[in-house]
Amino acid sequence: MSASTRPAPTTRLLRPARALPSAPRRPDRSRSQRKLSRAGWLMVTPAVAHIGLWTALPVLATFALSLTDYNIFDAPRWIGIDNYIQIWNDPTFRLATWNTVVYTFWTVPVSMAIAMVIAVALNQNLWLRTWYRTAFFLPQVTATVAIAMVWLWIYNPQQGLLNAALSVIGIPGQAWLANPDWSLWAVILVGAWQGIGIKMLIYIAALQNVDNSLYEAASVDGASVVRKFFAITLPMLKPATFFVLVISIIGAFQVFDQIYVLTDGGPANATTMMTYEVYRSAFQNFQMGLASAQSVCLFAFLLVMTLISRRATRGDDE
Amino acid sequence: MTTTRMQPGTTPAAVPKPRIKRRRPWKGRLLLNVILSLGAFTMIIPFLWMIATSLKSPAELAQFPPTLLPQVWQWSNYSEALQAAPFHLYFRNSFLISAGHTIITLVLGSMAGYALARIPFRGREWVFMGFVAMLMIPTYTKIVPQFLLVKFMPLFGGNDIFGQGGTGWLNTWWALIIPGGLSATAIFLFRQFYLSLPRELEEAARLDGLNEFRIYAQIYTPLIKPALATVALLTFQESWNNFLWPLLVTTRDDLRVIQVGLAVFQQLDSTSWHYLMAGTTLATVPMVVLFLFCQKYFIQGFTHAGIK
Numbered sequence: 001m002s003a004s005t006r007p008a009p010t011t012r013l014l015r016p017a018r019a020l021p022s023a024p025r026r027p028d029r030s031r032s033q034r035k036l037s038r039a040g041w042l043m044v045t046p047a048v049a050h051i052g053l054w055t056a057l058p059v060l061a062t063f064a065l066s067l068t069d070y071n072i073f074d075a076p077r078w079i080g081i082d083n084y085i086q087i088w089n090d091p092t093f094r095l096a097t098w099n100t101v102v103y104t105f106w107t108v109p110v111s112m113a114i115a116m117v118i119a120v121a122l123n124q125n126l127w128l129r130t131w132y133r134t135a136f137f138l139p140q141v142t143a144t145v146a147i148a149m150v151w152l153w154i155y156n157p158q159q160g161l162l163n164a165a166l167s168v169i170g171i172p173g174q175a176w177l178a179n180p181d182w183s184l185w186a187v188i189l190v191g192a193w194q195g196i197g198i199k200m201l202i203y204i205a206a207l208q209n210v211d212n213s214l215y216e217a218a219s220v221d222g223a224s225v226v227r228k229f230f231a232i233t234l235p236m237l238k239p240a241t242f243f244v245l246v247i248s249i250i251g252a253f254q255v256f257d258q259i260y261v262l263t264d265g266g267p268a269n270a271t272t273m274m275t276y277e278v279y280r281s282a283f284q285n286f287q288m289g290l291a292s293a294q295s296v297c298l299f300a301f302l303l304v305m306t307l308i309s310r311r312a313t314r315g316d317d318e
Numbered sequence: 319m320t321t322t323r324m325q326p327g328t329t330p331a332a333v334p335k336p337r338i339k340r341r342r343p344w345k346g347r348l349l350l351n352v353i354l355s356l357g358a359f360t361m362i363i364p365f366l367w368m369i370a371t372s373l374k375s376p377a378e379l380a381q382f383p384p385t386l387l388p389q390v391w392q393w394s395n396y397s398e399a400l401q402a403a404p405f406h407l408y409f410r411n412s413f414l415i416s417a418g419h420t421i422i423t424l425v426l427g428s429m430a431g432y433a434l435a436r437i438p439f440r441g442r443e444w445v446f447m448g449f450v451a452m453l454m455i456p457t458y459t460k461i462v463p464q465f466l467l468v469k470f471m472p473l474f475g476g477n478d479i480f481g482q483g484g485t486g487w488l489n490t491w492w493a494l495i496i497p498g499g500l501s502a503t504a505i506f507l508f509r510q511f512y513l514s515l516p517r518e519l520e521e522a523a524r525l526d527g528l529n530e531f532r533i534y535a536q537i538y539t540p541l542i543k544p545a546l547a548t549v550a551l552l553t554f555q556e557s558w559n560n561f562l563w564p565l566l567v568t569t570r571d572d573l574r575v576i577q578v579g580l581a582v583f584q585q586l587d588s589t590s591w592h593y594l595m596a597g598t599t600l601a602t603v604p605m606v607v608l609f610l611f612c613q614k615y616f617i618q619g620f621t622h623a624g625i626k
Binding site for chain 1: 347350351353354355357358359361362363364365367368371379380381382383384426427429430432433434437438439440441442445448449452454455456457458459460461462463464465466467469496497499500502505524529530531534555558559561562566577578580581584591594595598601602605606608609610613616617620621
């Protein structure tokens with residue numbers, strides 16, 4: 001993602017090739033240039049075809065379909081912006097949007113803070129350092145569905161680990177996922193837990209670029225550990241933090257698997273998300289047009305985030 | 319290195335001076351280790367609980383408060399789970415699909431990445447800009463038309479030339495392997511890796527009369543083996559863990575991948591937690607093992623790609 005903002009190398013590489021025809025051996029050069037062009041296109045065509053058919057075309061089709069009423073079985077019917085009007089007036093989609101924002105608002109900063117502290121702690125010569133890193137990163141490499149399955153069992157009201165642990169310290173158990181007051185929080189906990197790993201990794205990479213002499217100078221001046229963290233580490237991690245923030249928001253907005261497994265959007269839509277509404281409209285109610293319009297709304301949110309991220313990453317390239 | 323800093327008159331014990339200076343007092347280090355261990359342990363509790371549950375008997379599972387470790391280690395749960403649902407079949411399907419995606423990505427992705435990085439062909443900038451634009455497309459903005467493309471794939475699954483009348487690629491290996499076979503991100507990563515190699519190699523190879531495909535296959539690609547491993551692992555992991563797409567395009571039990579198989583098993587039988595956790599363990603173990611053995615490549619890949 002970060003690299004997506006750097007088209008500069010292409011132009012740099014292209015320039016000599018374009019300058020070449022002015023060289024003395026012109027006819028020869030242009031023939032080899034044609035050969036190169038053919039080879040280049042041959043090698044890039046399968047990928048262009050694949051991405052064109054399975055990504056570019058679907059994106060365009062999503063926008064077109066969002067203006068139709070389409071149930072797969074009958075031909076699509078043009079209805080203008082009616083789907084968007086329906087979405088605007090739909091309390092469920094509004095709730096889904098709100099839930100998505102709440103989910104993002106809690107999972108992202110919480111796991112970012114934890115990830116940063118861990119990254120700072122792991123950025124020194126610690127015995128077992130690799131093992132700690134592995135443990136924190138493990139939830140990231142395992143499937144969200146499998147992980148959600150384990151959490152479903154942990155949240156189980158009768159035999160679950162969570163209620164058992166709470167009963168030890170005298171707190172009454174809950175049907176965490178069936179209670180509308182708790183279900184969103186239960187989902188948020190899983191999301192925050194799983195998201196720590198990748199954020200930690202980006203922070204560790206960023207910390208390796210921080211000049212150690214800054215810390216040594218601060219030590220000479222007698223700065224405390226806490227002071228060093230706030231005066232050196234935090235400012236130095238600012239670009240990384242911004243990058244992590246944006247990619248995490250983009251990721252959090254696309255939460256789906258754990259909702260499917262843990263709550264199915266319930267109880268009473270308390271945990272339904274924008275992605276879940278797209279899924280329901282398209283594949284349970286077969287309202288392909290409405291689902292497309294909903295996914296355009298989701299896309300609009302994400303586009304804003306991506307544009308911010310592009311500006312941010314371009315910022316630290318320079 | 320440390321000896322260069324040795325000052326006259328210091329005792330031998332103080333020789334590695336810079337290290338001592340940076341080292342925290344042992345109490346601080348111990349505290350840090352304790353906190354990190356607790357945190358790391360908290361992170362892996364769900365995994366430990368998964369394994370523990372998968373080895374308990376139903377009677378033991380019914381107890382409250384639950385036992386921490388199984389009283390009797392019921393290894394037979396695993397073989398019985400395979401009877402309850404064909405997890406070995408799901409496992410095989412997941413493996414075939416992940417391997418398929420990985421091979422397609424490695425071949426087509428590296429070829430395109432190479433061309434974009436090293437061959438100055440006409441229109442290259444436009445192709446590249448197109449791929450960059452596709453990088454930002456979220457799954458949900460293409461999933462509905464992708465499904466329709468699969469459903470109306472002409473001349474497959476009883477469809478006529480206009481894609482009508484049948485089920486197209488639904489419930490076929492095509493739908494599972496082809497659409498997810500390549501991503502703009504992989505092409506992008508490959509381009510970055512090929513760009514980092516020196517230019518002199520291609521010039522020399524072209525002078526020697528090697529054609530472009532051989533320069534790609536025999537000169538440059540062997541030089542980016544670590545990058546190939548990184549992209550391969552990321553691709554494999556992503557398609558092993560993918561859930562939504564196989565859920566949408568398959569309903570036949572013999573085409574189910576392990577993630578969908580787990581979800582279906584849980585919906586059909588919501589009380590056999592020991593079997594479910596045995597299945598879940600089977601679904602997680604390959605990725606955990608792969609990660610433990612290839613950490614370096616995973617970490618490189620995740621730091622490069624940023625997004626899961």
